[in-house]
Amino acid sequence: MKTNSLAAALMTALAAAAAPNVNAQSAPAVPGYTMGQKSLARAPYTLADLESMKKSMLFTDEDIRYLRMSKAILADQTEAILDVWYGFVASTPELVFYFKNNKTGAPDGAYLGAVRKRFAQWIVDTADANYDQAWLDYQYEIGLRHTTPKKNQTDKADSVPLVNFRYLSALTIPVTTTLKPFLAKKGASSADVDKMHAAWVKSVLVQTILWSYPYVRDGQF
Amino acid sequence: MKTNSLAAALMTALAAAAAPNVNAQSAPAVPGYTMGQKSLARAPYTLADLESMKKSMLFTDEDIRYLRMSKAILADQTEAILDVWYGFVASTPELVFYFKNNKTGAPDGAYLGAVRKRFAQWIVDTADANYDQAWLDYQYEIGLRHTTPKKNQTDKADSVPLVNFRYLSALTIPVTTTLKPFLAKKGASSADVDKMHAAWVKSVLVQTILWSYPYVRDGQF
Numbered sequence: 405m406k407t408n409s410l411a412a413a414l415m416t417a418l419a420a421a422a423a424p425n426v427n428a429q430s431a432p433a434v435p436g437y438t439m440g441q442k443s444l445a446r447a448p449y450t451l452a453d454l455e456s457m458k459k460s461m462l463f464t465d466e467d468i469r470y471l472r473m474s475k476a477i478l479a480d481q482t483e484a485i486l487d488v489w490y491g492f493v494a495s496t497p498e499l500v501f502y503f504k505n506n507k508t509g510a511p512d513g514a515y516l517g518a519v520r521k522r523f524a525q526w527i528v529d530t531a532d533a534n535y536d537q538a539w540l541d542y543q544y545e546i547g548l549r550h551t552t553p554k555k556n557q558t559d560k561a562d563s564v565p566l567v568n569f570r571y572l573s574a575l576t577i578p579v580t581t582t583l584k585p586f587l588a589k590k591g592a593s594s595a596d597v598d599k600m601h602a603a604w605v606k607s608v609l610v611q612t613i614l615w616s617y618p619y620v621r622d623g624q625f
Numbered sequence: 626m627k628t629n630s631l632a633a634a635l636m637t638a639l640a641a642a643a644a645p646n647v648n649a650q651s652a653p654a655v656p657g658y659t660m661g662q663k664s665l666a667r668a669p670y671t672l673a674d675l676e677s678m679k680k681s682m683l684f685t686d687e688d689i690r691y692l693r694m695s696k697a698i699l700a701d702q703t704e705a706i707l708d709v710w711y712g713f714v715a716s717t718p719e720l721v722f723y724f725k726n727n728k729t730g731a732p733d734g735a736y737l738g739a740v741r742k743r744f745a746q747w748i749v750d751t752a753d754a755n756y757d758q759a760w761l762d763y764q765y766e767i768g769l770r771h772t773t774p775k776k777n778q779t780d781k782a783d784s785v786p787l788v789n790f791r792y793l794s795a796l797t798i799p800v801t802t803t804l805k806p807f808l809a810k811k812g813a814s815s816a817d818v819d820k821m822h823a824a825w826v827k828s829v830l831v832q833t834i835l836w837s838y839p840y841v842r843d844g845q846f
Binding site for chain 2: 449453456457459460461462463496498499551566568569570571573574575576577578581602605606609610612613616619620621624625
């Protein structure tokens with residue numbers, strides 16, 4: 405399948421999968437969103453480990469304040485943000501590959517749509533910046549869902565078995581770069597937009613590092 | 626050893642290890658700097674893989690131009706930059722731990738000093754942004770030197786056997802955040818400083834991902 409037709413198929417699948425209400429706060433439960441549920445395994449890293457990682461990243465309480473400032477700004481823009489992010493995935497064959505339906509070889513619209521609802525919730529959770537044990541355990545769960553055997557399981561998708569490690573932390577850049585204009589849309593000062601953006605970079609990067617745990621050899625994380 | 630006395634010991638070690646000339650371009654060969662040498666293993670990832678990673682990070686030719694613009698700005702500031710970076714390591718017990726001398730339990734001044742000379746060269750190489758096979762192979766070598774069995778070998782150090790994975794990509798933030806004021810010191814416009822900074826974030830992040838290869842389980846990179 406050529407890149408252009410792949411992107412076109414993806415766009416069609418996305419349109420079909422678009423939900424009328426993906427604002428996680430007002431929507432009913434998001435399928436597969438299990439933050440805080442007892443079924444989750446305990447994370448193999450601790451809140452103290454997270455604090456050490458934050459310290460090594462100059463990730464301070466000021467960043468947490470700016471993340472929370474971003475919440476009200478982003479809350480009613482999640483669909484528009486996801487349009488941009490999914491457009492980027494659609495136009496990047498290396499990324500849309502991870503949503504391929506094994507039977508058709510085309511992007512799996514149902515799978516993309518299911519992930520998209522959790523992605524909307526993730527925007528809100530990232531802005532919330534509540535780093536407790538439930539949050540930590542869910543980061544581990546997200547990591548597991550990118551790797552065998554948990555990839556595809558949540559959405560009963562028939563897709564490739566693994567998102568390659570090298571794209572996890574890499575996505576910090578497109579996610580936060582394309583977010584910046586949305587941070588600027590509600591009248592925040594340029595300085596505040598810069599600080600919200602910098603806080604988002606730190607938060608997404610530390611999350612992707614936590615998600616990487618299942619990829620890393622025993623004892624080396 | 627308490628944090629303060631550790632930091633004090635490190636500062637003393639650093640002062641003792643300071644080299645009179647670490648401008649890599651005018652200095653003689655930097656010990657342990659082996660970019661382009663035949664002894665290096667071929668990287669397990671290809672230049673095409675690198676291009677895909679760059680694409681997923683919105684890392685374009687414009688970024689390369691801004692990295693190269695930074696070279697002339699940073700070339701005579703490498704010692705001052707390294708003072709800031711080493712000060713940050715010294716004040717962060719989680720990081721200076723990786724330079725601990727196993728016998729004394731204190732930071733190893735000779736080891737820190739040897740790494741520092743290659744770190745100065747790394748600033749210049751990052752600004753050069755020449756992504757050829759020799760550069761790629763050297764990224765793999767850098768990754769190996771953070772993990773067992775190659776850690777400590779280059780400098781014959783008696784130190785801890787591994788830098789934990791979680792600190793590699795994390796260091797993208799302090800390295801690039803503290804670099805920004807140096808980018809602004811030679812009269813570049815605020816817009817150009819922002820663009821050089823953004824290009825540095827992409828370059829350091831992609832490098833740390835490449836360095837992570839030895840940590841990642843077989844077939845998952």
